[in-house]
Amino acid sequence: MVAGIVIHLNDPEVIYTGTQDGLYRSANRGNSWERLTYPKTGASPWTFMFRPGDPSLMYLGTALEEMYRSTNGGAPS
Numbered sequence: 021m022v023a024g025i026v027i028h029l030n031d032p033e034v035i036y037t038g039t040q041d042g043l044y045r046s047a048n049r050g051n052s053w054e055r056l057t058y059p060k061t062g063a064s065p066w067t068f069m070f071r072p073g074d075p076s077l078m079y080l081g082t083a084l085e086e087m088y089r090s091t092n093g094g095a096p097s
Contacts (some may be wrong), residue, residue, distance in 0.1 A: 023066045023083070024037065025068075026068035028070065028094075033047055033048055034046065038064060038068065039065075042055055042057075043057075043058055043080070045095075063082035063086055066082060067080070075093055076093045080094075
């Protein structure tokens with residue numbers, strides 16, 4: 021089940037989606053996906069937001085009411 025999806029503000033090729041299985045990123049408009057890790061496992065990512073005016077700052081909200089911040093646009097580290 022897809023719970024949330026967002027397209028990167030400056031690069032429409034890059035899409036993030038949250039599912040009950042975790043967080044995924046596509047760098048080619050959804051043709052292929054890579055699973056990303058974030059600090060807490062077991063918490064489904066539900067919502068994403070890029071900060072207007074600063075696409076390197078991305079926020080992730082989980083089903084357990086947790087909030088995470090990425091300072092590199094959500095790119096894998």
